Amino acid sequence: MKKHFKAITLPIISVIICLTSCKAQKAQTPKIIADGAELTLVADDYEFTEGPAVDSNGDVYFTDQPNDRILKWTAADNSVADYMKPAGRSNGLYFDQEGNLLSAADEKNQLWRIDSGKNVTVLIDDFKGKKLNGPNDLWVDGKGGIYFTDPYYQRSWWTHNEPPQDARRVYYLASGSDTPQIVADDNFDQPNGIIGSPDSKTLYVSDNGTKKTYVYSVEENGSLSNKKLFADMGSDGMTLDNLGNVYLTGDGVTVFDKNGKKIQHIPVPEKWTANITFAGPEQKTLFITAMDSVYTLEMAVHGVR
Template sequence: MNRFRFIRPLAALLTLFAQIAFARPAADSLTVVAPGAKPRQVSQQFKFTEGPAVDKKGNIYFTDQPNDHIWKYDTDGNLSLFMEKTGRSNGLYIDKKGNIIACADEKNELWSINPKNKAVTVLLPGQFEGKKFNGPNDLWITPKGDIYFTDPFYPRPWWTHKTPEQTGQKVFFLKKGTQTPVVVDAALMQPNGIVGTPDGKTLYVADIRDKKTYKYQINTDGSLGNRQLFCEMGSDGMTLDSQGNLYITGQGVTVFDPSGRKLGNIPVPAGWTANVCFGGKDRKTLFITASQSVFVLPMTVKGVE
């Protein structure tokens, strides 16, 4: 998900291009977007926004990783700082108990954060087979409570090491209640965005460097099978709607139907669109993290996360 160190030098130029594109009508008509709606900027006070996740009430939590903050956007449209000193949290997901599960890559860990008292439990220490993780980046929790997460390598200014200790960049599976992750795909160049279907049967993983997104069958033991190329486009973050459409990010938000057919693109006036999720009381608000800003967009479909 978070690539802020690499895109910041181009941010001003990309923002200009995005604003020009945004001023024109979208090339494709997207029926998933409310008629006449465009992304509305909520705020641009951040350094680099990422990792939006929605709780049971429809409130959204997201990260500003360079500033080490987690923010909250509630269902009434109020924005507030939720937490400081977040372990450099990046991707987030809310579990069934309402805990915020975070890819805390300051020490390459997975955290569980209690939303009431902000108490932190380390679910997964920062090593695999005696070597540091590259940096857990994005995650998805299955209906059973198991976790899939991506582990790409993006050097961070808060690290003392500049080269990876792991061989390759992988997708991991962590069974609920354990601290023993299992590699489920080691054949990707740089896995990043990840999301699964609400029935727990299908997983999507984006290989952002190879500009591809794959679709997998989730087996009963957590392993992955039947890997298929879903689309010739990588992604930073991803989400799904109630019709099974997949939303991927980068240059705006691009929407694909369940067969992998491109439905269209939602232009976002920012240098880089990092991530996306559905929120609001009715789950019909698309929440978009994009560079220094966050945006909201009314939709005709609901999210499923």
């Protein structure tokens, strides 16, 4: 009886221990997707969607770069309409504190500011007398400065077939300046997705070519320091939520906590997921651009700026 008792109780104890630790582990990972939420297709009549940027109303502007247009998704009625065409082959977008739409316009490798009347100001036309490689994605800090990535993806509308710059970098354009400064020149293969923390003290940059994402400390003058590997995964675009989780794209959406631990994967039924942002009046709708489509998913967390 004694041996029989041990034989049946040891596995039970192990199961109890396992269940306890599993519950504890689950409790440590906050829920990020709203109960019962399902990925919802908004529209799928584009060629390649990119660059979602949310305005102060929670509406999203995104690009269909091959068709040279910016579109607007209105949160109130879930509708999409053309906003601007042509649009300088805009790729990544972001709103500044004054409500201007900033664009990585790589038809002529420029950085644009588009005001509410759709008037365009070219913020950057070159760097040290040469065109940029092709600004891709951007983020605005608390001072109004702009960080942007400058990889090199050959475009069919360019007449050149070599990168104008001798490196693929991350730049920073301070508020009021017309000259960007190099803040990361780390032998990037293809620097791409970029996002910063609400306090402007941390910056995440993806090298999509080497499939790595790095995290930097941001200094008072806008320079970057203390580079660390954040995730063994690249990203075309990225965003943050109020818990500090980082959302990376590619094969659907993969979510990492602030320490770089993977906590969630959100499948998207497309070959490539390009970019994401939080949308809606409370920024609790995840807006996803993927191939020829855009999707939404209701969240238990919300976006931050």
